[in-house]
Each structure stands twice: as structure tokens, then as C-alpha cells.
Amino acid sequence: MTTAATSTTKVGADAAGGGLRFYGVWLIGIVVLIVLPMIFSSGGSLTSFSLIGIAIVFALSYNILLGQTGLLSFGHAVHYGLGGFAACHMMNAVVSHGWPIPLPFIPLFGGIGGLVFAMIIGWVMTKRAGTVFAMISLGIGELVASSSLILRSVFGGESGITTDRTALPKLLGWSFGPQLQVYYLIAFWLVLSAIAMYALTRTPLGRISNAVRDNPERVQFIGYDPHVVRYLAYCFAGFFAGVAGGLTAINFEIANSALLGAIQSGLVLFSTFIGGTAFFFGPILGAILVTYLQLGLTNLTTAWQLYFGIIFIGIVMYAPGGIAGLLMMHRPLIRAGTLWTVIPSYLVAIVPTIALACGVILTIETVARFSGGDAINLFGIAFNPTSPVTWIAAAVLVVGGAFVARLTWRRIAEAWDRAATVARDRGYLA
Amino acid sequence: MTAAIEVRAVEKRFGNVGIIRDLNLSVAKGERHAIIGPNGAGKSTTFNLISGHIAPTSGEVKLNGDLISGLQPFEINRRGLSRSFQVTNVFARMTVWENVRCAVLWATGHRYAFWKNVDSLPEVRERTAQILDDIHLTHRRDVPAGLLTYAEQRELEIGITIASGATVVMLDEPTAGMSNAETERAVALIRRLTEGKTLVIVEHDMSVVFGLADRISVLVYGHIIASGTPEEIRRDPKVKEAYLGEEAH
Known part of the structure; x- marks a missing residue:
């Protein structure tokens, strides 16, 4: 990502009118999210848009690790899934205790679920980067996925935890029964999370994360502990993955072990990489494309995973910058x-x-x-x-x-x- | 007066191999101190021992009178010691501006802040701009560090090192691989930027060493055989035998 700030040379000449263009892009995004279901109003499109919105939040959270901090995780879905379970339990608790918490606040509890687990396991995981981190993330992923089937009281075993999103207190008359209302809830959290994650890249921690990605050794000699930097980045990634998981729980009204498994972890890595990790908007493109392909291809062919594999290998070999990299080359x-x-x-x-x-x-x-x-x-x-x-x-x-x-x-x-x-x-x- | 750096009886062994044996070194505050010695004498290891990159097997290192041996590099850096690297060691994918700014952040107290916009911190911006100006890289500020020329990367390396405002600056072969003109420029830069600071420098170029240093220590096989003013070092027979003699051929 480029920093506009106060450029003087042409190479980074985003400064002139950059502010206006910058807010323009975000505004256009918000308008598109609002207008989209008015143009494509069929039930199928609403379901797709909802899934794409969730996938974008999840992929952006993954890029805090991969693109911003240089951490290759094979177990990011752990936080997504635990966020989903946390949201389901919270929704059921709200209903049974009669707490005055409306549905739109639930993804926050999903985020807290993802965050708390990240805070617990993150310190050990982020001690080292590179292969060690990748291996531990794989192990934690398997550990949590298998625990979810064993610890029945928390995870509900094979069938998972179900919930009813319409049983929560209404907000402004919205019951969130219709998919359209759920779509707008997801769109709202998508905008909120995307802005927060973008803002994170522009903070001292965000920049030092980039420095840790590029050269963890040198970071130590400018006063920073790369372990702390990786840990904080991991916690943020865990939080936003939990938000995405909470949205999934609302969307499907269920959380089960499939949410935190290796397939989900692989899919988010896949989306983020195909979209491009070097630019903030890369994972957004990747999540849109991969979710769309996933929904579309499964109807057309039984060999859809083969196509995913071919696309992935093609991108890794010929366009390691992903779609965003290809676009930005121009x-x-x-x-x-x-x-x-x-x-x-x-x-x-x-x-x-x-x-x-x-x-x-x-x-x-x-x-x-x-x-x-x-x-x-x-x-x-x-x-x-x-x-x-x-x-x-x-x-x-x-x-x-x-x-x-x-x-x-x-x-x-x-x-x-x-x-x-x-x-x-x-x-x-x- | 306490010395800026005090190394006492430091040893470093890798397995059975003693790289550094009974190393004693004292650098006074405000002094420009050069460490010279033949290849493989342990100059970079000495740097690594003082800056916390590796821990000594035994002995102690003090910074301004405080024990620092055994501390992590970032802890030592926070106490006011900053070092550069012999092999250019910058943040390759980040711009020149970002490289220097990252090095300014801790010292300006922003630490791990995730609630501040890094672009709207006036003191960070001013200090970064000042350092870019000092190292003559303002016109290259938006270029990724990995795309700079070698000499520019060496200058950036010095910029990152001094950015925190550390009072003790250690430069590991800052002019290695530079042409004569570039070396001259770099020496002028170092002289200007380390004004009023303690400087420890490892250098192969003897004209740089004798032009810049107030005192010189000669390191041979992990042991300092002589320490003194350039004049004393020139006259020292042990040094002539062990080092300058070799260089003269």
C-alpha cells in the first residue's frame, strides 16, 4: 500500500487530490453496498452477497497476518469458528436471559471470542515467525477442530450450536428475519471492519508490522520487540476473524465444527493470496472472486476444486502479487x-x-x-x-x-x- | 566520569571455539573510537556482543555505567545505543521515508500505538524529514529501499541508525564497498551526524580510521592488543607486527 502523506516525487504522486480520491473510493464502496440488493434483489443474489461480505471481512483479517506482518497461518479459521460459537452462545444467552442486546451488536461478541483465544494462544505462537509459526498454526488448527467434536457442551458435537436470530430484541422494527435485513447487517459490519482494519495499517503499530515483515532482525535495533509486534497483529487478526465468524453465525443461525476446520483456513489463505497481499484491497477482490466461483462452480461441475487448484498454482507461479498486483502494475x-x-x-x-x-x-x-x-x-x-x-x-x-x-x-x-x-x-x- | 561503553573480561565461545577472549574495551563519552583488526579478528562479533545481538559467554558490558550484557537488542537500543550493519539491513519493501520513520517511532514515544494516525504526528514527520535531509535522500523518499543504489542504501543504513537519537552510535564498516568519492561523502556525513555523540566504528579503510577517530583499538584473534590515540597506535610495535605490517604489502 502506498502512503500518500506529503509526496514530492512523481513515483508516489498520490498527494495532490489524494485525500478526495481516497474518501471517494470508500464512499463509492458504501453506496454500492447499499444499492446492490436493490438491483439484484433475488434471494440467491442476497445469499451470495451476504457470503461475499463475510468472506471479505475474514480475508482482510487474514491479511493483517500474511500481508502486513508476514505471518503465514494455516489455522486462521480457528478464530473465525470460535467467533461463530461465541456469537451463537451469546445470542442464546440474550434470548434466555432477556438481555436488551439487539442482533447488530452480536458480531462484536464474535470478535471478542476470536480475540480472547488469540490473546491466549498468540503469545506462544508468535514467538517465532516463518516455518515455526506456520507449523504451530497448523497444529492449533487441528487441535481446536478436533476439540470441537470432543467438547460437546461447548461446541455441540457434530450438530453444532443452533440459534434463532429473530428471537433477539428488535432494533428500529427490524427483526432480521428476512435475508435483506441480514445482508444490511453484514454490509454495516463489513464497512466498519474494513475502515478499522485500513486505519490499523496507518498507525505506528501497522507500520512497525510492515517492518517486522520485511526485516525482524533490524526491528530489534530500532527499539521494537518483534514478538510483541507479531502478538498484537495476531490479536487484531483474531478479533476481526471473530467478527466474520459472528456474522456467519447470524447468517446461518448455526455454528459447527466445519467453521474452524482446515478447509476454512485454506480457503481464506487462498482468497487472500489470489486477491493479492501487498495491497489493502487485494483480499477484497480475492474474497469476492473465490466466493463467487465457489457458489457458481459447484453448480456447474463436480471438479470445481480442481479449477481452484489450477487458478491457485497459476497465480503463485505467474502473478505472485495476485489480482491486485496485476492491476497495480499498470x-x-x-x-x-x-x-x-x-x-x-x-x-x-x-x-x-x-x-x-x-x-x-x-x-x-x-x-x-x-x-x-x-x-x-x-x-x-x-x-x-x-x-x-x-x-x-x-x-x-x-x-x-x-x-x-x-x-x-x-x-x-x-x-x-x-x-x-x-x-x-x-x-x-x- | 563513567565510560559510555565499558567491556570487561568478555568471552564468547561457539562450542569449543573461543571467538572473543578476555576482551576489555572502554569508550569515553563523546569519543570517536575505531576498532580495527585483520579479517576474522572478531570485530563484528564484538559489535554483536555490545549491541545484544549475541550474549557473551562470560564477562560484562556496561552502557553509561548500567549493566547491559544479557539484555535483548531492543532493550539496549531503548537505553540509547544504536548500531548499523556491515551488510545493508534495511526494510526493503518499504519506502525510504517509511524506513526512517519506523526508526523514529519508538524514540518519540509512540511505541506500539494502534490508536494514532502515523501520518499526523508532527514531531515524527519533522524528525523524519530532518534525517532524510541529513542523509541527502529527500529526493528519493518515496522509493522502496530495496531499489536504492548501494551507496544510497549505506546512507539509509546510517540514517536508520541515528534516527532514534541514540547517544552511542556504532557503525559497522559504513564505507565498505564505496568508491573514494562516496567514502569521502560518507565520512563527512558521519562526522556531522555524530557530533556530540559517542561513536564506535569498525572500518577497514585506514585513511577513514586515522582521519576520524580520537582513539583506536586493535583487535587480533578476539583480543584487544592495543588501545590509544592514532599516534600511539601508529608507533606501537605490536600493532605494526600484527596488523599494519600485513596491510602494507
Whole structure:
């Protein structure tokens, strides 16, 4: 993320009008969240938007660890799940004791649930970064996930803890029965959490977290204990993961062991990485894309996890900065006015790249459906997975697509070098 | 008057290998003290022992009369001792401005604050701007540190070291790998920035050492064989034999 502050050179020239543009982006985001359900008002869209909102909070909380502090956690869902359980227990307690706490306050208790556990285990976990931290996070993840099945009184065993969100006191006449009201509750907490997490990156602790990520050794020689910095970052990440878990508990009216398992932990890592860890908005893009794909692909194909794997490997290998990194690469070119020189090479590359992608999809679906026998429907064309015609089409698309695509990709790289050189000469690229 | 740094009978062993044996060193307040010695003599290890990067096996290190051996590096730093590194050791993905600002934060009392906007702390901003000006990197303030030239990174390294306003500054080969012109610039910079402070410097370039230092200690095989003014060191027969003689070839 860039700091606008008081730039003088062109490389970081966000200062002029940066403040206005900065608040503009947030305002547009809020307006979009408000208007979205008015345009797409079907039940399915509302469910999707709700899930995406929760996923964004969760992914942003994960990026406090991965992107800001350089901690690779394989067990972040522990805090998400415990936040969910805390919220469920709180909701049930509110109902049974008749406390005057309306539903919109419940995610706060989810956050506290995530925070308290982070405060307890975080000190030991963050003693070291790197592999040690990653391994401990994996172990804690497994430990808590298996405990959730053993400690029945707290976690409700296999069936989990259920609750009824409409039984809580109403707020301004809202019962939160309809999905639309739940959506707005999630959107409200999304905005609140996103602003808080963004603000965190601009505090002394946020900046020192970046320093710990870059060079924990040197941090010790400017007065900071990297262990304390990692611990505090871990607590914040745990809190906001708990908020996301609380929102999930409200959305589904249940918390069970699936919330805190390895699959959830993997999914949030996946979303955050695909979106891009180096920019604040990266995890937002990643969470939107991954949740959308997850919802969409599961209806289309049984092999949806395979596609996730391919996307992940592709991003790790060819775009380690994620989607945000790919987008932000273009910023100096836009400033230097050389973006138009690379656009033609993109357009040329689109056709063979899509052909290659179709070939890969056809191959995967042929294998996946060979014994099942139902037809593959690709862009309205039906393919029979047992027919050699389909196999030949797939082979031609993969081999031919890859061959031509590689040529066009090389052209992109060349066009890029030229455009970047010009941008560097004009002082827009360091 | 208590010495700024007092090293007494310090030993450091890695397994059976004694790297530092019976090390005694005293640096007075306000003094510019150079440590010289052949490669592998233990100069950087001495730095690491004083700054808390490694703990001595035995013996004690005092800073302004307080025992600091065994403390963590950040605890020693908070007591007013700051050091640079021989191999450039900056925050590569952060900008020059951010690098220096991080080094200013603890000293200005902001610590682990998560309730303050780091961009609206006037004293932090002023001090960071002042240091960037001092190290002549104001025009590069928004460039990620990893993209600086080598000489610029060395200057940034010095900037980070002095940013906390520490009264005892230790520089580990600040001019290593620099051209003559760059070295001259760096020496002028060091002289100016450590005005009124205690400076301990490890350096290979003898013109730098003899031009800058008030006193010199000669370290050979983990032991200080001589300590004195540049004049005394020049005349010392042990030093000539052990070190300057080797250099003269």
C-alpha cells in the first residue's frame, strides 16, 4: 500500500487530490453496498452477497497476518469458528436471559471470542515467525477442530450450536428475519471492519508490522520487540476473524465444527493470496472472486476444486502479487501515458488464451464425466465425454492454444518492457 | 566520569571455539573510537556482543555505567545505543521515508500505538524529514529501499541508525564497498551526524580510521592488543607486527 502523506516525487504522486480520491473510493464502496440488493434483489443474489461480505471481512483479517506482518497461518479459521460459537452462545444467552442486546451488536461478541483465544494462544505462537509459526498454526488448527467434536457442551458435537436470530430484541422494527435485513447487517459490519482494519495499517503499530515483515532482525535495533509486534497483529487478526465468524453465525443461525476446520483456513489463505497481499484491497477482490466461483462452480461441475487448484498454482507461479498486483502494475503506465502501447498485445492474446482455457476445461470435464456420461455444455455447445471428437477437440485446443498463446504472451512481455522503460524515463516508475 | 561503553573480561565461545577472549574495551563519552583488526579478528562479533545481538559467554558490558550484557537488542537500543550493519539491513519493501520513520517511532514515544494516525504526528514527520535531509535522500523518499543504489542504501543504513537519537552510535564498516568519492561523502556525513555523540566504528579503510577517530583499538584473534590515540597506535610495535605490517604489502 502506498502512503500518500506529503509526496514530492512523481513515483508516489498520490498527494495532490489524494485525500478526495481516497474518501471517494470508500464512499463509492458504501453506496454500492447499499444499492446492490436493490438491483439484484433475488434471494440467491442476497445469499451470495451476504457470503461475499463475510468472506471479505475474514480475508482482510487474514491479511493483517500474511500481508502486513508476514505471518503465514494455516489455522486462521480457528478464530473465525470460535467467533461463530461465541456469537451463537451469546445470542442464546440474550434470548434466555432477556438481555436488551439487539442482533447488530452480536458480531462484536464474535470478535471478542476470536480475540480472547488469540490473546491466549498468540503469545506462544508468535514467538517465532516463518516455518515455526506456520507449523504451530497448523497444529492449533487441528487441535481446536478436533476439540470441537470432543467438547460437546461447548461446541455441540457434530450438530453444532443452533440459534434463532429473530428471537433477539428488535432494533428500529427490524427483526432480521428476512435475508435483506441480514445482508444490511453484514454490509454495516463489513464497512466498519474494513475502515478499522485500513486505519490499523496507518498507525505506528501497522507500520512497525510492515517492518517486522520485511526485516525482524533490524526491528530489534530500532527499539521494537518483534514478538510483541507479531502478538498484537495476531490479536487484531483474531478479533476481526471473530467478527466474520459472528456474522456467519447470524447468517446461518448455526455454528459447527466445519467453521474452524482446515478447509476454512485454506480457503481464506487462498482468497487472500489470489486477491493479492501487498495491497489493502487485494483480499477484497480475492474474497469476492473465490466466493463467487465457489457458489457458481459447484453448480456447474463436480471438479470445481480442481479449477481452484489450477487458478491457485497459476497465480503463485505467474502473478505472485495476485489480482491486485496485476492491476497495480499498470498504474505507472497509466500515469506515464504508455498504457495504450500494451493494450493491443493484450487483445491479440485474448483469443488463443481463451482457446487454451477451453481446451483445459474440456479435458478436465471429459475425465470427470467419462464414466458418468452426462454431456459437457461449453458456451452452449454440447460435447459428449465418451466421443473421440470431443477428445480431439480438447487436444487441438490445448496444444494449439498453448502454442499460439505462448507467442502472444511473449509479445505482451516485449510491449511491457518498452512501456515500462518509457515510464521509467518519465519518472513514474522507480 | 563513567565510560559510555565499558567491556570487561568478555568471552564468547561457539562450542569449543573461543571467538572473543578476555576482551576489555572502554569508550569515553563523546569519543570517536575505531576498532580495527585483520579479517576474522572478531570485530563484528564484538559489535554483536555490545549491541545484544549475541550474549557473551562470560564477562560484562556496561552502557553509561548500567549493566547491559544479557539484555535483548531492543532493550539496549531503548537505553540509547544504536548500531548499523556491515551488510545493508534495511526494510526493503518499504519506502525510504517509511524506513526512517519506523526508526523514529519508538524514540518519540509512540511505541506500539494502534490508536494514532502515523501520518499526523508532527514531531515524527519533522524528525523524519530532518534525517532524510541529513542523509541527502529527500529526493528519493518515496522509493522502496530495496531499489536504492548501494551507496544510497549505506546512507539509509546510517540514517536508520541515528534516527532514534541514540547517544552511542556504532557503525559497522559504513564505507565498505564505496568508491573514494562516496567514502569521502560518507565520512563527512558521519562526522556531522555524530557530533556530540559517542561513536564506535569498525572500518577497514585506514585513511577513514586515522582521519576520524580520537582513539583506536586493535583487535587480533578476539583480543584487544592495543588501545590509544592514532599516534600511539601508529608507533606501537605490536600493532605494526600484527596488523599494519600485513596491510602494507
